[in-house]
Amino acid sequence: MPDMNDGMVKRVRSELSDVLRPWQDRYPALEIHAQATIGGAGRQLVDASYDAALVVVGRRTRRAAVGAHIGPVTQALLHHAVAPVAVVPHD
Structure with missing residues (x-):
């Protein structure tokens, strides 16, 4: 193989x-x-944040009335990353 x-x-x-x-x-x-890498994106990016000056993640722009509606990867980074995190909305 x-x-x-x-x-x-x-x-x-x-x-x-x-x-x-x-x-x-x-x-x-x-x-x-x-x-x-192989594995969950949130865990991989949190681990990578130890050596990073900044972690940038994208977020789809949603037209919901309330809340930012971030996904689980972004949420994991915001709660556990060592480096600053920039969340950039996109279509």
């Missing part, structure tokens, strides 16, 4: 590069450290 795992790693790295490329092109001075 090593060949299958190697192929999966290459595919994931390629897909991650494709997702990040527009942001790298838009903000060339920004230093980006891409990492793919």
Whole structure:
């Protein structure tokens, strides 16, 4: 199965590069450290916050009458991250 795992790693790295490329092109001075991990996103990002100056997460803009309506990953970060957290709304 090593060949299958190697192929999966290459595919994931390629897909991650494709997702990040527009942001790298838009903000060339920004230093980006891409990492793919296995496990829950909240726990992974909280762990990563120990070495971060800032953790930035997105939040879909919802047209609800009350509340910010953040998801479980953002909530985990806001409660447990060591670094400051920026929550950026987007469509």
